[in-house]
Amino acid sequence: MATSAISRRQFVKGAGALMVSFSFFGEASRLLAQSESFFAGDPQATTLDSWLSIAPDGTVTVFTSKVDLGTGVVTALSQIVAEELDVPFEKIHMETGDTSNTIDQAATVGSRTIERGGPQLRQAAAAARQQLLVLASSSLEAPVEALVVTNGVVSVANNPAKKISYGDLIGGRHFNLKIAATGTGWDMIVAPDAKAKEHKDYKIVGTSVPRVDLPPKFTGEFVYTPDVRVPGMLHGRVVRPAVVNSKPTNVDESSIAHIPGVVKVVQEGNFVGVVAQTEWSAIQAAKTLKVTWSTPGTKLPANRAELDDYLKNTKSFRERAVANKGNPDTALPQASKTFEATYRWPFQLHGMIGPSCAVADVSGDKVTIWAGSQGTFNTRKQVADMLNLPEKNVRVIYRESAGCYGRLSPDDVPQDAALMSRAVGKPVRVQWSREDEHGWEPKGPAQLMTAKAGVDAQGNLVAWDFLDRSLPWTTTGMVLLASRQIGMKPKAQGNPNGTDGGGEIYSVDNQRVVAAAIPWLHPDPTPLRTSNLRAPGDLARSFASESFIDEVAAGVGVDPVKFRLKYLAGNKRPTEVLIAATQKFGWQERPSSAGKSTGPIATGRGVAVANRSNTMTAAVAEVEVDKRTGKVIVKRVVLAHDCGLIVNPDGLTNQIEGNVIQGVSRTLMEAVEFDANGVKNLDWATYPVIRYSEVPEVDVVLVNRKDMQPLGGGEPSIVPVPAAVTNAVFDAIGVRLREVPLTPERVLHAINARPSAARVA
Amino acid sequence: MARISLKVNGKSHVVETDPTTPLLYVLRNDLELNGPRFGCGLSQCGACTVVLSGKAIRSCTFPVSAVKNQEITTLEGLGSVAHPHPIQQAFIDEQAAQCGYCMNGMIMTAKALLDKNPHPSDADIKQALEGNLCRCGSHLRVVRAVKRASGQTQKA
Numbered sequence: 001m002a003t004s005a006i007s008r009r010q011f012v013k014g015a016g017a018l019m020v021s022f023s024f025f026g027e028a029s030r031l032l033a034q035s036e037s038f039f040a041g042d043p044q045a046t047t048l049d050s051w052l053s054i055a056p057d058g059t060v061t062v063f064t065s066k067v068d069l070g071t072g073v074v075t076a077l078s079q080i081v082a083e084e085l086d087v088p089f090e091k092i093h094m095e096t097g098d099t100s101n102t103i104d105q106a107a108t109v110g111s112r113t114i115e116r117g118g119p120q121l122r123q124a125a126a127a128a129r130q131q132l133l134v135l136a137s138s139s140l141e142a143p144v145e146a147l148v149v150t151n152g153v154v155s156v157a158n159n160p161a162k163k164i165s166y167g168d169l170i171g172g173r174h175f176n177l178k179i180a181a182t183g184t185g186w187d188m189i190v191a192p193d194a195k196a197k198e199h200k201d202y203k204i205v206g207t208s209v210p211r212v213d214l215p216p217k218f219t220g221e222f223v224y225t226p227d228v229r230v231p232g233m234l235h236g237r238v239v240r241p242a243v244v245n246s247k248p249t250n251v252d253e254s255s256i257a258h259i260p261g262v263v264k265v266v267q268e269g270n271f272v273g274v275v276a277q278t279e280w281s282a283i284q285a286a287k288t289l290k291v292t293w294s295t296p297g298t299k300l301p302a303n304r305a306e307l308d309d310y311l312k313n314t315k316s317f318r319e320r321a322v323a324n325k326g327n328p329d330t331a332l333p334q335a336s337k338t339f340e341a342t343y344r345w346p347f348q349l350h351g352m353i354g355p356s357c358a359v360a361d362v363s364g365d366k367v368t369i370w371a372g373s374q375g376t377f378n379t380r381k382q383v384a385d386m387l388n389l390p391e392k393n394v395r396v397i398y399r400e401s402a403g404c405y406g407r408l409s410p411d412d413v414p415q416d417a418a419l420m421s422r423a424v425g426k427p428v429r430v431q432w433s434r435e436d437e438h439g440w441e442p443k444g445p446a447q448l449m450t451a452k453a454g455v456d457a458q459g460n461l462v463a464w465d466f467l468d469r470s471l472p473w474t475t476t477g478m479v480l481l482a483s484r485q486i487g488m489k490p491k492a493q494g495n496p497n498g499t500d501g502g503g504e505i506y507s508v509d510n511q512r513v514v515a516a517a518i519p520w521l522h523p524d525p526t527p528l529r530t531s532n533l534r535a536p537g538d539l540a541r542s543f544a545s546e547s548f549i550d551e552v553a554a555g556v557g558v559d560p561v562k563f564r565l566k567y568l569a570g571n572k573r574p575t576e577v578l579i580a581a582t583q584k585f586g587w588q589e590r591p592s593s594a595g596k597s598t599g600p601i602a603t604g605r606g607v608a609v610a611n612r613s614n615t616m617t618a619a620v621a622e623v624e625v626d627k628r629t630g631k632v633i634v635k636r637v638v639l640a641h642d643c644g645l646i647v648n649p650d651g652l653t654n655q656i657e658g659n660v661i662q663g664v665s666r667t668l669m670e671a672v673e674f675d676a677n678g679v680k681n682l683d684w685a686t687y688p689v690i691r692y693s694e695v696p697e698v699d700v701v702l703v704n705r706k707d708m709q710p711l712g713g714g715e716p717s718i719v720p721v722p723a724a725v726t727n728a729v730f731d732a733i734g735v736r737l738r739e740v741p742l743t744p745e746r747v748l749h750a751i752n753a754r755p756s757a758a759r760v761a
Numbered sequence: 762m763a764r765i766s767l768k769v770n771g772k773s774h775v776v777e778t779d780p781t782t783p784l785l786y787v788l789r790n791d792l793e794l795n796g797p798r799f800g801c802g803l804s805q806c807g808a809c810t811v812v813l814s815g816k817a818i819r820s821c822t823f824p825v826s827a828v829k830n831q832e833i834t835t836l837e838g839l840g841s842v843a844h845p846h847p848i849q850q851a852f853i854d855e856q857a858a859q860c861g862y863c864m865n866g867m868i869m870t871a872k873a874l875l876d877k878n879p880h881p882s883d884a885d886i887k888q889a890l891e892g893n894l895c896r897c898g899s900h901l902r903v904v905r906a907v908k909r910a911s912g913q914t915q916k917a
Contacts, residue, residue: 655859
């Protein structure tokens with residue numbers, strides 16, 4: 001009977017949790033989807049049944065490794081499938097991120113889910129529709145060309161009484177159809193021969209279907225990872241040292257003898273955790289347990305200056321020239337006027353509102369994990385490697401976490417839970433404390449960017465030379481915290497922190513844009529371990545390059561929009577978003593800065609344009625600066641957005657508003673503070689994020705390109721925000737800030753230290 | 762360990778627990794109410810908010826033994842997907858969330874606000890919610906949702 005690697009016991013428990021989480025969906029599709037015998041072995045991309053199934057009631061269950069990270073992308077993917085199949089949206093049910101029943105379409109990262117995952121599901125649906133028409137043709141005794149589909153019912157066009165529903169055609173049975181599928185991950189091409197609908201015929205794609213996940217999130221019926229409960233489950237917490245290569249030289253279990261309900265202090269290699277009957281006991285025990293750690297062999301940089309020395313003086317492990325034409329080295333000395341500036345981006349937190357959480361059940365050599373991982377297949381491999389088990393013995397079931405913005409691309413906590421579950425022989429739920437999360441989440445990398453530009457006698461931009469030096473990401477295949485603590489060696493160098501956003505969007509005759517990947521501060525994970533954080537790399541690079549082009553425009557006395565348009569050189573999509581944003585804002589042409597303001601409050605406007613994952617964005621920000629205190633208030637941001645064909649306008653607008661607000665927060669107030677011993681801001685009091693009183697008005701302008709395929713919307717609109725705000729501050733007070741965040745202290749210091757125009761040689 | 766009686770969402774419960782346990786863990790783990798969420802354990806973010814005798818409190822630091830006879834309302838006590846409370850309906854109508862993890866705190870804080878001040882201004886709403894953190898940036902929609910729940914027109 002059971003052909004999958006998951007035991008009956010684990011399946012039943014897993015299904016129980018699933019049942020609770022999605023009880024608002026139809027039971028029939030649930031049972032079909034979860035039926036253990038439905039899949040004979042691993043799902044294959046070349047088998048249509050691996051992608052979707054149709055229940056007798058017409059419910060379509062779609063299986064995808066793409067997951068909703070709280071962005072609404074699963075609603076959008078459902079629209080794409082409903083559209084292609086011609087079924088009502090309500091009939092779509094998505095099974096997401098369960099490694100036992102989905103194809104690995106790569107992790108949900110990089111704003112690529114709609115762009116790459118969307119066509120994979122669309123083509124599978126188109127192949128299914130084609131096959132359903134073949135079945136209907138035989139059943140209705142009419143040629144396929146004579147058939148039409150409405151709401152999942154196939155009928156004969158000139159004889160509508162002759163009809164049959166999808167449920168009656170295939171309900172509960174396999175398609176048993178092979179489809180073409182080549183490539184892997186997000187590059188996988190699925191059923192390319194299946195003819196998909198033309199955009200002009202779309203009825204569901206392009207409409208603001210309300211998100212399916214929101215109602216239960218507003219009532220407490222939604223089951224997030226921290227809400228997964230399995231029978232016999234215990235609670236665990238981790239006890240971390242200052243850096244991961246410290247050894248626990250003494251663990252004094254008597255220090256927690258007075259805490260009721262402690263089941264076990266788990267010590268394996270350098271890993272220490274506590275398992276208890278209740279969550280509160282685990283919390284108290286982890287906090288109270290006396291552990292003596294060996295003196296760490298590594299020190300972190302003591303401050304930003306030491307960090308900058310490291311970034312400047314450490315050989316990069318990869319350099320990528322994003323743009324390389326002409327010769328900036330010869331053009332710069334010949335320029336009439338040159339500009340040079342250095343920009344700094346700090347370590348920042350992903351700052352999930354709910355700390356990392358996972359439930360693990362290690363039972364003999366079979367493992368079930370419930371986790372919020374962005375890539376459950378990556379988590380499966382990481383857990384399997386750590387426990388020295390074949391991957392097929394590990395099943396990872398996705399449950400949504402708090403919004404993570406890239407933090408759960410490397411998901412550490414499933415490993416913590418797996419180690420503790422193995423140690424006690426029972427399922428264990430682990431949630432990190434706030435301090436664990438702030439202290440040990442992999443930080444958004446610090447970046448150091450230098451830029452040079454030259455203009456000729458007429459003020460034309462003739463040379464551009466941009467270099468970013470950035471720490472890398474922890475990503476697929478990395479050795480995570482617990483694995484390292486039990487002795488696994490760090491294997492990989494990390495991935496470069498993206499490459500785009502250094503001004504390559506502009507056309508300049510002599511232009512070099514280089515992204516240099518600098519190795520980690522230490523091969524062992526430290527509290528300054530780094531990872532991809534929303535629009536990784538691009539955000540900081542765009543802050544620098546879009547500030548710098550503003551400096552050049554101001555230096556030659558040209559309006560910053562006009563200057564940008566000239567060097568966008570007619571490139572249609574970025575040009576049109578820039579114009580759309582400035583029109584909505586009511587931009588008046590004049591050079592920055594605005595000139596001397598009277599009174600204590602200065603106002604200004606700033607602009608920036610960006611390309612992230614081929615989605616074009618432009619932002620215009622309006623700010624007020626209190627010259628007495630240095631406090632910056634962002635009053636309004638207009639954001640114009642072109643991600644090709646729009647699947648769900650309100651869902652996209654919601655994402656853009658969120659990106660803008662998070663972008664303002666990261667620009668004005670967010671920086672991880674550290675010293676040689678670790679991270680200093682371990683709670684929300686010391687790492688402030690934006691609050692209601694500081695949230696700007698946000699105007700979204702959607703540029704819908706019906707002739708294009710849909711592109712991603714999860715990250716791109718954060719990218720132009722920091723530069724737009726910083727440029728607006730320059731416009732207001734005539735002072736250039738080149739380091740984020742724009743705290744009142746930093747702004748006031750800059751005001752007092754003026755003039756600070758880019759050094760003019 | 763102690764036996765503690767609680768009245769939650771109109772129902773009486775008796776739980777056997779360490780009396781120092783913060784109310785949050787009792788609601789979540791003993792009563793299996795998932796509405797209140799763990800965010801910080803420090804009363805800093807508001808994800809754990811419940812209404813206690815009409816006031817929005819942070820259940821992550823509020824000892825269960827201090828509840829006494831006071832009535833507790835959690836997110837589940839307002840309504841369900843099948844029968845949403847007007848505030849929950851307003852949040853649905855405004856699509857006022859991204860990940861939704863903080864929304865328990867937003868909705869319960871709004872409940873306490875609207876019970877006291879049925880027609881709040883935007884400034885009143887922002888002030889009431891100032892201590893509730895949202896990382897996804899749903900603030901503007903939340904303010905609109907609370908305004909809508911109060912029956913006021915949307916235009917400021």
